[in-house]
Amino acid sequence: MSSNILAVFNPPPARDMDKSEYQDCLPCQIMSSFFAIGFGSYLASGKPFKYGEKERKAGMSLADFDKRNPKWWRGTMRGLGGSLVVLGVIRGTEGWMWNKDKQYKKILNNDD
Template sequence: MSSNIVSVFNPPPQRTLSTEETMDCVPCQVMATMFSVGFGGYLAAGQPFKYTDKERKKGISLQEFEKQNPKWWKNGVRGFGGALVIFGLFRGTEGWLWNKNKEYKKF
């Protein structure tokens, strides 16, 4: 088996993927949901922009910290976090709530 790095410069020939290879699996759906809801909740709650002891020890004042994280940036990141939460809920309910005919990969 060749290296993945070599495959970038000398890619294998293209092939048509089977439906079995492109099917979604339940563990993949669960992990995508957990990550999206968890990380989205972290961002939407504004946790990355908390002024903590870590910044105080570095000598960054609250005013400097606010300059480094302008309001438009905070709102953008929080909005992206909210979008991730919505995507996670959408992804998590895909197979059993609104797309009941979806087939999953067999193990």
């Protein structure tokens, strides 16, 4: 097996891929949707940037905490969280709401 670094300088020959190699699978879509909605709502809530007991015990003052988490950074992260929530909703509704002819990868059972 060759190294990935060597594949950059000496790439393998091009080949035609089967449709099943790049097709979406339903569990992948569900997991990515849940992750995007969950992590996005966590960031959008602003909880990562709350001054709390943990920072107080570490001896960090509120002014130091605000220096480490400036307002522009908190706003950017909250905006990113909102974008992730929207992306998760779009990703979750893709196959049944607005792209009805989308085909998913068949998950093979060992019984076949």
